[in-house]
Amino acid sequence: MAQVEAKAEAGHEAEAERVHWSRWPPMAALGVGVFFGLLALAFSFQGLLLRVGIVAGGLALFLAGALGWLREDIRRPSRAVFGASEVSQAHPQRVSVRKVGMWFFLASEIAFFSGIIGTSFALRTRTAAPWPHPGVILNVPLTGLNTFILIVSSLTMVEALAAIEKGDQRRLRIFLLATLLLGCTFVSIQAFEYNKLFHEGLTPTAAPLGAPAVYGTTFYIQTGFHGAHVSGGIVAMAYVTLRAFRGGFSKENHEAVELMGLYWHFVDVVWIFLFTIVYLI
Amino acid sequence: METTAAAKAEAGHGARRPYVPVAVALAMLTVVEVLSPGLPAARNIVVAVLLALATSKASLVVLYYMHLRYEPRWLSYLPLGVMVLVLFLVLALSV
Numbered sequence: 001m002a003q004v005e006a007k008a009e010a011g012h013e014a015e016a017e018r019v020h021w022s023r024w025p026p027m028a029a030l031g032v033g034v035f036f037g038l039l040a041l042a043f044s045f046q047g048l049l050l051r052v053g054i055v056a057g058g059l060a061l062f063l064a065g066a067l068g069w070l071r072e073d074i075r076r077p078s079r080a081v082f083g084a085s086e087v088s089q090a091h092p093q094r095v096s097v098r099k100v101g102m103w104f105f106l107a108s109e110i111a112f113f114s115g116i117i118g119t120s121f122a123l124r125t126r127t128a129a130p131w132p133h134p135g136v137i138l139n140v141p142l143t144g145l146n147t148f149i150l151i152v153s154s155l156t157m158v159e160a161l162a163a164i165e166k167g168d169q170r171r172l173r174i175f176l177l178a179t180l181l182l183g184c185t186f187v188s189i190q191a192f193e194y195n196k197l198f199h200e201g202l203t204p205t206a207a208p209l210g211a212p213a214v215y216g217t218t219f220y221i222q223t224g225f226h227g228a229h230v231s232g233g234i235v236a237m238a239y240v241t242l243r244a245f246r247g248g249f250s251k252e253n254h255e256a257v258e259l260m261g262l263y264w265h266f267v268d269v270v271w272i273f274l275f276t277i278v279y280l281i
Numbered sequence: 282m283e284t285t286a287a288a289k290a291e292a293g294h295g296a297r298r299p300y301v302p303v304a305v306a307l308a309m310l311t312v313v314e315v316l317s318p319g320l321p322a323a324r325n326i327v328v329a330v331l332l333a334l335a336t337s338k339a340s341l342v343v344l345y346y347m348h349l350r351y352e353p354r355w356l357s358y359l360p361l362g363v364m365v366l367v368l369f370l371v372l373a374l375s376v
Contacts, residue, residue: 155304276335
């Protein structure tokens with residue numbers, strides 16, 4: 001009996017060992033090394049084909065490693081945690097490494113958007129021509145409605161997570177699908193607005209009604225990068241929703257829904273500031 | 282203190298979190314935002330009010346929807362740490 005238990009334990013250890021050993025991370029690291037290392041050297045080689053080939057080879061190796069890693073990681077729930085061991089139920093200190101990774105990514109995104117918003121603000125304060133008053137060029141009521149749509153999509157996203165935390169598959173699917181559709185609506189309204197503004201003369205290099213041209217530049221840079229983030233989120237949301245409809249999540253295994261939500265809410269937070277800074281101030 | 286922490290952990294697992302009230306608050310604050318440029322007040326005051334409203338809305342989303350209120354405190358040092366860098370960036374850009 002004891003022998004059987006020992007054997008089972010050894011099996012578990014072997015399983016843990018297998019889970020921890022992966023060829024993908026070193027492959028991705030090697031790819032990055034080859035890419036950047038040879039990017040620096042590439043220009044000393046003769047022949048365009050050789051240069052492009054070397055750099056593209058490194059990039060391909062990195063992409064293969066990163067995608068392989070992602071594919072392997074996405075298939076099983078992670079038990080890896082970060083932080084001090086649990087002190088007590090009342091003071092949880094541990095957070096899953098995936099969530100910490102997502103927060104690191106979001107922290108870098110805060111820096112990214114702050115750079116864009118800060119630069120736009122600096123351009124505005126340095127422009128001699130007067131900045132147009134709110135609502136003169138941009139459609140504030142329509143964008144207010146779009147803001148409302150994004151807020152509702154954040155609510156449906158968090159309700160999807162709450163549903164799967166209780167193991168409710170039906171509500172998970174309904175709320176994920178609603179979030180996906182609301183996200184598509186947001187981007188569609190933005191595309192409609194872009195089209196209208198272009199016809200009225202607001203382009204990345206020009207602005208109508210005597211407004212400085214940089215007004216158009218900062219408008220499209222800020223809302224464009226945000227729109228690209230929402231569009232990327234929609235692609236990821238479509239994947240998560242598809243997986244939910246195939247029964248890919250459970251009460252115990254649904255971290256992807258939570259991480260997807262973190263990204264989605266972050267994009268909402270960025271829009272909250274952009275709406276104020278670009279449309280109302 | 283002990284009971285608050287325990288209540289927090291409890292709210293994190295069992296009790297229903299206030300998702301709908303937060304959404305209602307966000308929607309109401311948005312309506313106030315859309316109306317506030319028309320207020321008969323000095324422009325500087327309107328801008329200050331608008332930025333305060335945006336910060337309140339963002340805080341609500343981060344605390345309740347992104348669950349930072351229910352996570353260990355050290356996790357919030359990550360975005361807060363970047364905010365310090367951002368402050369330097371904004372100061373440098375406005376010189």
